[in-house]
Amino acid sequence: MGGLAVQLAVDAGAQVTAAAGPRHAERLKGYGAARVVGHLDLAEGPAAVGGPFQVLLNLVRVAPDEAARLSRYVADGGVDASTATPVPEEPARSVRAASLFVRGDAAQLTELVARVDDGRLRIHVAARRPLVESSAVHEDAGTGRLPGKTVLIAP
Numbered sequence: 001m002g003g004l005a006v007q008l009a010v011d012a013g014a015q016v017t018a019a020a021g022p023r024h025a026e027r028l029k030g031y032g033a034a035r036v037v038g039h040l041d042l043a044e045g046p047a048a049v050g051g052p053f054q055v056l057l058n059l060v061r062v063a064p065d066e067a068a069r070l071s072r073y074v075a076d077g078g079v080d081a082s083t084a085t086p087v088p089e090e091p092a093r094s095v096r097a098a099s100l101f102v103r104g105d106a107a108q109l110t111e112l113v114a115r116v117d118d119g120r121l122r123i124h125v126a127a128r129r130p131l132v133e134s135s136a137v138h139e140d141a142g143t144g145r146l147p148g149k150t151v152l153i154a155p
Contacts, residue, residue, distance in 0.1 A: 001059045001083070002018065002020060002024070002028070002059055003024075003027060003028060003031055003122075003123075003124050003148075004121065004123070005057055005059065006018055006028055006031045006032060006033050007031045007032065007120075007121055007122065008121070009057075010031065010032030010033070011032075011120065011121075014055070015034045016032065016033045016034055016035075017033065017034060017035040017036075017037060017049065017050055017051075017053065018033040018035070018036045018037070019036075019037050019038070019039060019040050019049065020036055020038075020039070021038065021039060022038070023147060024036070024147075027124060031122065035050060037049040037050070040070075040073070042066060042069045042070070045072060045073075046072055046073040049073075051073045051075075052072070052073055052074055052075040052076075052078070053073055053074060053075060053078065054074075054075055054077075054078045054079070055074070055078055055079045055081065056070060056071075056073050056074045056078070056079070056080050056081065057081050057082075057083075058070055058080075058081070058082040058083070058084060058085065058087070059082075059083050059084060060084055061084040061085055062084070062085050063085075064085065064086075066085075067082065067085045067086065067087050067088070068087075068088055070087070071087060071088060071090055071095060071097075074090075074093075074095050076093045076094055076095065077093070077094045077095070078095055078096075079095070079096045079097075079098055080095055080096070080097050080098070081097075081098040081099075081100055082097075082098070082099060082100065083099075083100045083101075086099050087099065123149060124148040124149060125148065125149050125150075125151055126146065126147040126148030126149060126150060127146075127147075127148075127150045127151070128150070128151045128152075128153055129150055129151075129152060129153065130152070130153055130155070131152045131153060131154050131155065133152075134152055137150050137152065
């Protein structure tokens with residue numbers, strides 16, 4: 001999801017700083033990220049990674065106290081958005097919170113497919129595995145051993 005988010009943000013005109021491990025850095029830069037920093041150390045704070053930022057998009061499930069600490073990475077008047085953990089609003093700093101959820105939208109899906117088809121949106125497929133390995137794929141996903149999208153091939 002992070003690679004898709006980077007590409008969509010860059011296409012919308014954002015200057016993106018991505019937080020990811022070293023194995024993803026070159027790919028994210030290739031997608032247009034201006035900077036790729038390592039995984040965030042919440043004790044260090046936003047200055048350690050060039051923040052605070054106008055928008056923070058969190059795609060990783062974190063504990064509620066970590067979600068609250070992530071809001072420090074959002075500049076006054078910015079937006080703290082998450083697909084995984086509810087984030088608190090901070091009215092005193094005018095920081096808005098957005099919990100993002102998937103919803104069915106045929107027009108948006110059609111637009112995304114068109115972007116994939118014409119090369120404006122790239123999907124990193126790290127592996128293709130037979131359908132009979134689906135339980136192993138789920139196990140690998142649960143332990144963080146998948147380096148990208150895995151396509152299951154039906155017989």
